[in-house]
Structures are given as structure tokens and as C-alpha cells.
Amino acid sequence: MIRLAPSILSADFSRLGEQVQTIERAGAHVIHVDVMDGHFVPNITFGAGVMKSLLGKTKLPFDVHLMIENPDQYLEDFATDDTEFITVHAEACTHLHRTIQHIKSMGIKAGVSLNPATPLDVLEYILEDLDLVLIMSVNPGFGGQKFIPSALHKIRELKKMKNERNPNLIIEIDGGITLDNIKEVTDAGVELVVAGSSVFGADDIEKRVGEFLNIFK
Numbered sequence: 031m032i033r034l035a036p037s038i039l040s041a042d043f044s045r046l047g048e049q050v051q052t053i054e055r056a057g058a059h060v061i062h063v064d065v066m067d068g069h070f071v072p073n074i075t076f077g078a079g080v081m082k083s084l085l086g087k088t089k090l091p092f093d094v095h096l097m098i099e100n101p102d103q104y105l106e107d108f109a110t111d112d113t114e115f116i117t118v119h120a121e122a123c124t125h126l127h128r129t130i131q132h133i134k135s136m137g138i139k140a141g142v143s144l145n146p147a148t149p150l151d152v153l154e155y156i157l158e159d160l161d162l163v164l165i166m167s168v169n170p171g172f173g174g175q176k177f178i179p180s181a182l183h184k185i186r187e188l189k190k191m192k193n194e195r196n197p198n199l200i201i202e203i204d205g206g207i208t209l210d211n212i213k214e215v216t217d218a219g220v221e222l223v224v225a226g227s228s229v230f231g232a233d234d235i236e237k238r239v240g241e242f243l244n245i246f247k
């Protein structure tokens with residue numbers, strides 16, 4: 031099953047609870063939570079406190095995307111009963127194996143994200159331990175950027191690795207997803223689709239979520 035994870039990075043922060051309820055009502059599956067520290071990426075968003083303010087406002091699980099240095103220091107903060115995934119960047123983790131085991135020890139699914147220029151090779155000795163791999167199709171830091179086409183090749187290669195070595199692995203894509211390119215990425219093997227500006231930037235958010243879900247059918 032393919033799931034849609036709207037990114038609240040592009041939501042109206044002054045009405046965050048309301049907007050999350052809108053996407054839930056429309057049938058979105060997961061809330062993508064973009065955490066940026068101004069060091070790993072050139073932008074600052076929000077921390078666990080903002081995410082936790084949504085607890086009780088929605089039944090949707092959180093998909094936490096940590097674009098931060100030293101993620102180990104903050105993993106516990108993001109581990110709530112509603113947190114389904116915590117994903118860290120391979121480029122930000124000196125001891126990636128340890129970080130992944132830490133996430134899993136809290137009963138949360140563990141993911142690794144790769145920047146557009148980072149090869150799949152970095153997954154060689156960790157693939158079997160992962161629940162999810164997030165392929166970045168923009169350089170992380172901002173919503174509303176253009177999809178980088180080489181991500182498609184990367185997804186297809188990762189799909190082969192998944193089939194051979196970790197059939198339960200979830201492949202996620204993040205960055206520049208629109209109604210025009212979503213079919214191509216899901217056909218390539220993506221099962222969890224992040225969409226920020228294309229969902230929250232729409233005039234009718236509920237309708238836009240419905241349009242995405244129709245393509246998954």
C-alpha cells in the first residue's frame with residue numbers, strides 16, 4: 031500500500047492543529063515532521079515541542095525527518111506513542127549503526143535518509159537493519175524546490191537491493207513531489223510519499239490530498 035505523508039513544513043504554523051485535522055479528514059496517512067537545525071541544513075524549523083503539541087489533535091502517526099547534526103542527542107524527545115518512524119541522515123551520523131539501534135530500541139521504526147549526491151553504497155552494511163530509506167529528491171532545507179530527476183534512478187536501484195536483501199524495507203521519497211511526477215516515483219517502488227508545498231500550498235488542501243490518493247489507486 032502506498033501512503034501519503036504531507037509535510038507540515040509547508041503548513042500555516044499559526045493554524046497547525048487545524049491543518050493537520052484537514053489532511054487527516056481528507057485521508058492522508060502520515061504526518062511528515064521536518065526538523066532542521068540551521069547547521070546540517072541552512073534553515074531552522076521546529077523541535078519536538080511543536081510536534082508534541084499535535085498529540086491528541088490527530089490519530090495520524092508521525093514520520094520524523096531529522097535534518098540535524100548530533101541526532102542521537104534528540105532521539106528520545108521525538109519518541110512518542112504516535113511516532114512511527116524516526117529518520118536520520120547518513121551524512122550527519124558518525125556512528126550510524128549505533129543511532130539506528132537506538133531508534134529501534136525505543137520501539138520505533140528506523141530510517142536513513144540520503145542527500146541527492148550521496149550514493150546508495152553507504153547503506154551496504156546497514157541495509158538489513160533498516161525499516162525505511164528516505165531518498166531526498168531535493169537538497170534538504172526548504173520546501174517548494176524542484177524534483178531532481180536522478181532520484182528516480184536511485185529509487186530503482188534501491189528497489190533491487192530491497193528485493194534481494196530486505197523485502198520489508200519501505201522506500202520513501204521527499205522533495206518536489208507533485209501530481210505530475212508522483213506516478214513515476216510510485217511506479218519505481220516508492221511506498222511512502224512526502225508532499226509539502228503541493229499539499230499545503232493548494233487552494234483546497236482536502237481536494238489536493240484526494241487527488242494524490244486517487245493516483246495511488
Ligand code: DX5
Nearest residue numbers: 037170171173174206226227
Ligand atoms: C526538505 C524537506 C521536505 C520538504 C518537502 O528539506 O525535507 O520534507 O518539506 O517539501 P516539498 O514537497 O514542497 O518539496
Ligand code: ZN
Nearest residue numbers: 064095204224
Ligand atoms: Zn522531509
